[in-house]
Amino acid sequence: MKKYDSIVVGGGISGLLSALVLSKSGKKILVLERNENLGNNCNSYVVDGYQVDTGPHAITQLRKGGPLTYLMDNYLDYIPVFVDYGEYFIRTENGLKKVPTDLSGYLTMDILPRKDRLIIAQALTKMLVMWQFGTDLSKTSVYECLPWDNLSSDTADFTDTFCYFLSGRSMKETSVQRMFVGGGFVEESIQKDIAHEKNQYYNLYEEAKKVSYVSRLLNNKKVSYNQFYPRDGLKAIVNAILYSLPKTVEIKINGIVLT
Ligand SMILES: Cc1cc2nc3c(=O)[nH]c(=O)nc-3n(C[C@H](O)[C@H](O)[C@H](O)COP(=O)(O)OP(=O)(O)OC[C@H]3O[C@@H](n4cnc5c(N)ncnc54)[C@H](O)[C@@H]3O)c2cc1C
Structure with missing residues (x-):
């Protein structure tokens, strides 16, 4: 008689979520992880009192019916607490x-x-005024809209790093639209379907839609209105998955049976 219905190779967040969904549908699952940690990219640890996340730094598009929300609502025994993201900071010599x-x-x-x-x-x-008047900036890169002959190499490095940070791509591959959405300058930064739920996001949406894009450029206090952070770090999501796994899931880390 076979011992497992399915074997999941890899105990990152994808493998663990797959094991969760399959096992909650009545399947017997084996998860094989070759490293020592479950969660892999999606993990957190503390350095000098600061919480550091190894991969993801926020959960974007946390909306009703979105993929992560759907999985959490339907398969987790408890849902991590998500809090407002707060601010981004750059560490400098000063x-x-x-x-x-x-x-x-x-x-x-x-x-x-x-x-x-x-x-x-x-x-x-200039770009935000163009956007306000309907110009499509989804194909215009951040690189294209700045006069590089007049800018220092420090500014080029900063802009490139900021693009990688927001989109995972260089300034030549990051569109102005992506920067506006990621930077909280345009309405798309807030999901209307979340906001209409009249929950914790509603006030943010109401607050943000009162102002035009240009007014937001003059007085915008948040990087993004649609990013949230699991309290206790990204590992909180992995912990919730591990807690919710039924006993029909066996996990082997480096060949050693964990559960
Ligand atoms: C720097 C960084 C920033 C990110 N920022 C964000 C963000 O802000 N928001 C967001 O949503 N996402 C972000 N991501 C993406 C997110 O981290 C990943 O999409 C997600 O964690 C990937 O999970 P995974 O389980 O697919 O892969 P992984 O976490 O890579 O897990 C795969 C696992 O499979 C194991 N494995 C592989 N081969 C074998 C084998 N043959 N046998 C046994 N085990 C095996 C590996 O050891 C590993 O543990 C970021 C990623 C990085 C690196």
């Missing part, structure tokens, strides 16, 4: 600097030369 979220933030961000900040602020304003 301490932590807040990542700008509006025009005055870009103008006063003293880690870049003053002239460069003025050029960035000018380009940002």
Whole structure:
């Protein structure tokens, strides 16, 4: 008689969620993980009192009916608490600097030369006005909209890093639209279907839709309105999955049976 209905190779979040869904449908599952940790990319640890996440730093598009929400609602025995993401900071020689979220933030961000900040602020304003009047910026890259002959290499490095941070791609591959959405400048940063649920997101949506894009450029206080962070770090999601796995799931780490 066969011992398992399915064998899942890899105990990252995908493998663990697969094991959860299959086992809650009555299947006997074996999970094989070759490393020592379950969750792999999706993990957290503490350094000098700071919580550090190994891979994902936030959960975006956490909306009703979205893939993660669907899996959590239907298969987890408890759902981690998601909190507002807060601010992004850049570590510099002179301490932590807040990542700008509006025009005055870009103008006063003293880690870049003053002239460069003025050029960035000018380009940002121009692009946002174009967006407000309906220009499609989904095919215009961040690289294309800045005059690189007039900007320092520090600014190029900063812009490229910021693009990688928000989109996982370089400034040549990141669209202006992606930056606006990721930076909380445009309405798409908030999911209407979440907001209409009249839950914790509703006030954010109401607050954000009151203002035009250009007004938000002048006075935007948040990087994004649709990113949330599991309290206790990304590992909280892995812990909730592990807690919810039925006894019909066996996990082997490096050949050693865990459950
Ligand atoms: C720096 C970084 C930032 C990220 N930021 C975000 C973010 O902000 N938001 C977001 O949603 N996502 C983000 N991601 C993506 C997210 O981390 C991954 O999509 C997700 O964690 C991948 O999970 P996984 O289980 O598919 O893969 P993995 O976490 O890679 O797990 C795969 C597992 O399979 C095991 N394995 C492989 N082959 C074998 C084998 N032959 N035998 C046994 N075991 C095997 C590996 O050891 C590993 O444990 C980020 C990723 C990185 C790296």
